[in-house]
Amino acid sequence: MAQVALKNLTKTYPGGISAVSAIDLDIGDGELFVLVGPSGSGKSTLLRLIAGLETPTTGGLWIGGSRADELAPADRDVAMVFQTPALYPHLSVSENLAFGLRARRFPKTEIGKRVTAVAARLGLDELLNRRPATLSGGQRQRVALGRAIVREPRAFLLDEPFSSLDAPLRAAMRAELIDLHRKLGTTMIHVTHDQAEAMAMGDRIAVMDQGRVVQVGTPLEVYHHPASRFVARFIGSPPMNILPCAVEWSNESARIQVMDTPSESAWTAELGSYWTKSLRNRKPTRVDLGVRPEQIALANGESAEPGRLNASAEVRRLEPLGHETIATLDLGPHPLSLRISPGTAIRVGDQVPIRIDPNHAAWFDAETGLVLQ
Numbered sequence: 546m547a548q549v550a551l552k553n554l555t556k557t558y559p560g561g562i563s564a565v566s567a568i569d570l571d572i573g574d575g576e577l578f579v580l581v582g583p584s585g586s587g588k589s590t591l592l593r594l595i596a597g598l599e600t601p602t603t604g605g606l607w608i609g610g611s612r613a614d615e616l617a618p619a620d621r622d623v624a625m626v627f628q629t630p631a632l633y634p635h636l637s638v639s640e641n642l643a644f645g646l647r648a649r650r651f652p653k654t655e656i657g658k659r660v661t662a663v664a665a666r667l668g669l670d671e672l673l674n675r676r677p678a679t680l681s682g683g684q685r686q687r688v689a690l691g692r693a694i695v696r697e698p699r700a701f702l703l704d705e706p707f708s709s710l711d712a713p714l715r716a717a718m719r720a721e722l723i724d725l726h727r728k729l730g731t732t733m734i735h736v737t738h739d740q741a742e743a744m745a746m747g748d749r750i751a752v753m754d755q756g757r758v759v760q761v762g763t764p765l766e767v768y769h770h771p772a773s774r775f776v777a778r779f780i781g782s783p784p785m786n787i788l789p790c791a792v793e794w795s796n797e798s799a800r801i802q803v804m805d806t807p808s809e810s811a812w813t814a815e816l817g818s819y820w821t822k823s824l825r826n827r828k829p830t831r832v833d834l835g836v837r838p839e840q841i842a843l844a845n846g847e848s849a850e851p852g853r854l855n856a857s858a859e860v861r862r863l864e865p866l867g868h869e870t871i872a873t874l875d876l877g878p879h880p881l882s883l884r885i886s887p888g889t890a891i892r893v894g895d896q897v898p899i900r901i902d903p904n905h906a907a908w909f910d911a912e913t914g915l916v917l918q
């Protein structure tokens with residue numbers, strides 16, 4: 546087991562392509578840490594730097610407290626699992642599992658013991674004599690994972706290991722990996738572009754964008770307190786709604802109006818109230834209001850509440866998911882997603898009253914997109 550520390554780690558490819566820039570991360574001993582971000586954000590490059598498959602342009606890397614960036618990949622004692630399992634086609638499952646240990650000249654009895662234990666743990670017992678070509682995608686990925694586990698490395702580096710599997714199998718493998726992590730207690734760094742996978746798996750997650758880590762935190766910290774508009778839109782499905790607002794300041798209060806909507810979709814906030822703290826210091830005239838779909842309520846038949854955004858919106862689309870329905874509304878020119886219970890009697894084209902509680906909203910700088918604090 547090992548802590549992994551990255552300090553100011555940067556990788557610039559020939560031609561000036563900045564794949565990762567100035568990354569500082571401290572991954573705890575035994576942590577299941579997830580790197581998540583859109584395609585091209587630098588996740589794989591960061592993992593390959595840790596594995597030693599790329600050399601950093603600047604910065605340093607420590608594994609288990611020792612400087613590791615000068616070490617050859619084989620000497621780092623980390624095991625990487627790739628998106629496409631790279632198994633030896635001419636070897637059986639058993640021989641594939643044993644391969645790394647044989648190369649390191651482990652005694653035969655020890656190899657046999659470890660292969661048997663890992664095969665039992667991953668449900669590969671029945672497949673030990675089969676060749677990779679005769680296995681399903683999920684079974685092959687399990688063998689690749691098993692090959693990493695038999696080595697008992699200090700850390701696992703997992704680069705989108707389930708992305709080629711179909712959705713139910715991906716969900717099952719994800720659950721297996723969480724169980725496995727709990728049993729082994731080994732540090733795991735898992736890369737995915739799927740925010741739901743990151744939320745479900747990570748003790749902590751690092752959100753990456755354009756080669757930078759833009760936020761690190763527990764899944765719920767990142768969900769409830771996104772550091773920027775980008776994170777707010779990337780984490781969560783449907784994503785956080787963003788409403789551009791104009792703000793008029795007076796001595797005691799601020800009048801906040803969602804842009805390009807009728808004046809009834811404006812509300813006045815006392816400057817002393819909790820939620821204006823983030824706005825008070827700067828007094829911006831434009832802010833972006835961020836609100837999660839579950840924080841918008843349909844205000845059927847209730848009278849408008851002061852201190853809330855009360856507005857009227859048109860139902861554009863309804864997506865019934867069984868346990869809930871995702872409704873997309875138009876608030877003037879702004880689309881809004883909200884979660885409603887399946888039995889709610891609204892139809893496409895209806896005009897419905899909605900209510901937003903600003904106490905549960907996030908406020909972003911309209912220009913930089915950074916959260917206002």
Ligand SMILES: Nc1ncnc2c1ncn2[C@@H]1O[C@H](COP(=O)(O)OP(=O)(O)OP(=O)(O)O)[C@@H](O)[C@H]1O
Pocket residue numbers: 558559562563564565582583584585586587588589590591738
């Ligand atoms: N060997 C390379 N040479 C030049 N540029 C590269 C190389 N590998 C990656 N890049 C570039 O570095 C950036 C980051 O790529 P990387 O593969 O790390 O992103 P990613 O977040 O893992 O993306 P994906 O989810 O699509 O795999 C991209 O702009 C990519 O084009």
